Amino acid sequence: MKLKETLLQLEALSDEKMRAQNIRQGSGDNQFGVRLGKIRKLAKQIKTNNALGMELWATSNIDARMLAILIIQPKSLSADELSDMVESIDFSRVADWLNAYIVKKHADKEMLRIQWIDKNNPWLARAGWFLTAERVVKQPDGLELSALLDRIESEMDEAVPEVQWTMNMTLVEIGIHFSNHRKRALAIGEKLGVYRDYPIVKGCTSPFAPIWINEMVSRQN
Known part of the structure; x- marks a missing residue:
């Protein structure tokens, strides 16, 4: 799965209530507002993908980073x-x-x-x-x-x-x-x-x- 495709999937899962909740808790605007359960479900579909995970992290998007955490192997990081x-x-x-x-x-x-x-x-x-x-x-x-x-x-x-x-x-x-x-x-x-x-x-x-x-x-x- 490529970065652009993954971001589009995250965006399609956006939820305004979740976005508002994140903002109340101190997040910025760089997010889609995806519920955590849906991020977990997408991570299970992708499975481990260290390269994609690092690309997702580099976007600074909150949802992308949450997904990145679930698909990166700790041992792959220095x-x-x-x-x-x-x-x-x-x-x-x-x-x-x-x-x-x-x-x-x-x-x-x-x-x-x-x-x-x-x-x-x-x-x-x-x-x-x-x-x-x-x-x-x-x-x-x-x-x-x-x-x-x-x-x-x-x-x-x-x-x-x-x-x-x-x-x-x-x-x-x-x-x-x-x-x-x-x-x-x-x-x-x-x-x-x-x-x-x-x-x-x-x-x-x-x-x-x-x-x-x-x-x-x-x-x-």
């Missing part, structure tokens, strides 16, 4: 190529898909985590904290959790929204999975108040750290 992709992001939903489907599966993710977490670019830092939250859960050995909590306590309140989201994820994962750090994680969440008044859809858990931590711990028990 660390520098992946860094360039992350740095070029301009919409949180694209960032979250890239982190979930490519970044966390990349062979060099630990090296990149260390590099990205201190970057001034908010999307690199968001990805760095995303990988830190994942490592807290899956491979915590070697992480200095107390030092991470120190940093979150001193920086999260003033962090830009893009970075604040995954810093908060890290705080929550520490509180959920490490009972010896839970009291402090809860206290940091209460002290900073980040996401305390976040609007919640019925049936979803608040991202406010004390609520999120307590809810997940109660499910474990």
Whole structure:
């Protein structure tokens, strides 16, 4: 499948309500407004296609980038190529898909985590904290959790929204999975108040750290 043909297929799937929703959530105008389920369906038809995926990514179109994420193999990207992709992001939903489907599966993710977490670019830092939250859960050995909590306590309140989201994820994962750090994680969440008044859809858990931590711990028990 060629780039032009793929873009025409995406455009044919456009939905004005989805487009409006994206704009409310901070997207720009370079999009068709395709519902995520339809992007997934198209990706299944295309299957893996690294070359097309990179062409789609280069358009900066939101829907094209979402599709690209699903058809690119993480192992096909060098660390520098992946860094360039992350740095070029301009919409949180694209960032979250890239982190979930490519970044966390990349062979060099630990090296990149260390590099990205201190970057001034908010999307690199968001990805760095995303990988830190994942490592807290899956491979915590070697992480200095107390030092991470120190940093979150001193920086999260003033962090830009893009970075604040995954810093908060890290705080929550520490509180959920490490009972010896839970009291402090809860206290940091209460002290900073980040996401305390976040609007919640019925049936979803608040991202406010004390609520999120307590809810997940109660499910474990």
